[in-house]
Amino acid sequence: MLDLGWTELLLIGIVALIVVGPKDLPVLFRNVGRFMGKARGMAREFSRAMNEAAEESGVKEATKGFKDMTSSKSLGLDGVENEFRSAAKWDPDSETAKLARERAAEAQARRDALRERKERGAAAAAGDADREDAASSETAPVPDTAPAAGTTASEDDTKA
DSSP states (O other), X not given: OOXXXXXXXXXXXXXXXXXXXXXXXXXXXXXXXXXXXXXXXXXXHHHHHHHHHHHHHTHHHHHHHHHHHTSTTTTTOHHHHHHHHHHHTXXXXXXXXXXXXXXXXXXXXXXXXHHHHHHHHHHHXXXXXXXXXXXXXXXXXXXXXXXXXXXXXXXXXXXX
């Protein structure tokens, strides 16, 4: 219905006091109260009449029938409902969960060990390549392939 707080009621009372006057104010409030009581009674009677008409026409029985037809038992879903309830009670510290955590830890350890082996292998390969470069530079001198200053590659070919 109307949602009036204390501040709204106080404002209405002050305006009524100014407009109606202090002499006629109690009579006005009494009449407003009677009117509100009659309005509530009429609303209650209307609601009751609607409920009775619904009962007479069988609407309640029909709605009950629809609810029964769409229940989980009539659809054969009561087993699914029980499984959902048991899943809600699932204990994350069960044996299966512990085993899954152990397997995940083992897999992570294997990945870490493989990564370390790859890093060591890459470092060893880089060290071998450095050693080979150093050994080859010590044994064989690098020929000077650059042309002499002021000459071109074709002049060098003709001199030879």
